[in-house]
Amino acid sequence: MSDPLMLLKKPSYPINNSLLDYLERFDRISKVPIFYDDLLRFSGSINVYDKHDQDTLWVRVYYTEFERSEIDLTLMKIYSLLHSDGNLGIIKFLNVDSIDYCTFGNSKPFRIKVRNILNDNYTHFYIKRADASRVYGLELEHILSPDKINFLVYKDTLIEEHIMGIAGDVFIKTLLADCTETEKSQIAKEFVKFNERCMIRLLGDMRSYNYVIIPIHDFDQVVYRIRAIDFDQQCFEGNFKVYRPQFFKENYPMVKLVKDKLQHSSIEQYKDEERAVLAKRIHSAENRIKRLLQIMGSDVISTDEHLNQLKLELYSYTNDLNFKKAKSMGNVMSAAFEFITRNFKNTNLFNTGF
Structure with missing residues (x-):
């Protein structure tokens, strides 16, 4: 890192069994299998620009037809866990509009855009590599800040809801x-x-x-x-x-x-x-x-x-x-x-x- 206050790049720390038990106790473990590495198998990508035609440093990724249908179904199930306690009945009303990959920063997240096809409302969530210190930070944010936050962990993968603002x-x-x-x-x-x-x-x-x-x-x-x-x-x-x-x-x-x-x-x-x-x-x-x-x-x-x-x-x-x-x-x-x-x-x- 170039900032003089932070000279070393932070490594990723694994989630130990005790923390996994804690997360399961408080319903933070995903019931849907999802792996960050699966999303890395994209076939190609294009740059994403903002409304002012500036490069956002995100890329929109695409997959083979077979992989995309399987990935989309898994991502819609993840959305239902985050927002409706796993009610799969809502999946028929959802569409995964885009999967974007961040090319900078430590976590290199995937940003998932899910749209309700009935009214065109949409929201985002993120798929990242699970990191113990990040999980501690999320949990402390949920407990101590004025705002609550939803997140899920599946083995070495972390799912975070989008924070609007x-x-x-x-x-x-x-x-x-x-x-x-x-x-x-x-x-x-x-x-x-x-x-x-x-x-x-x-x-x-x-x-x-x-x-x-x-x-x-x-x-x-x-x-x-x-x-x-x-x-x-x-x-x-x-x-x-x-x-x-x-x-x-x-x-x-x-x-x-x-x-x-x-x-x-x-x-x-x-x-x-x-x-x-x-x-x-x-x-x-x-x-x-x-x-x-x-x-x-x-x-x-x-x-x-x-x-x-x-x-x-x-x-x-x-x-x-x-x-x-x-x-x-x-x-x-x-x-x-x-x-x-x-x-x-x-x-x-x-x-x-x-």
């Missing part, structure tokens, strides 16, 4: 300047909360193209939410800054917005609000999180160098010995959750430097 980099480039001053203040508030949430749950690499901005029309205003869409960098990097979106140059316009629109006291208030919400979510899902973190604590999802760097940086920020004693990234995550539930009322902790 405007890509952060697109929003910053094309829409931010036209927002009202009130809307800009509200976006700044949301970025502070998003920054805090990513930092506490150690979700890294939230550059502007790894999150979406979602406009929500209220009766007299438009409010904005920020939501992560990439969970590849859950608890991998050793540099603490990687887990704080404010430090990526791609997010500078958002950081500037925070500095221009919010007073320091407001920033502290919003950070404190987010910590309190996270502490309550951790408490309300205590047994599920405890089970997940026990598995994570025994798993290997990073390098020893990254682990040692991160736990010492967190110790220097918090003076909490639990970070220094951590033996794994899962232990670091446990220490972070214990820290936030114990101290969320103290607005001076985890100072993010805005």
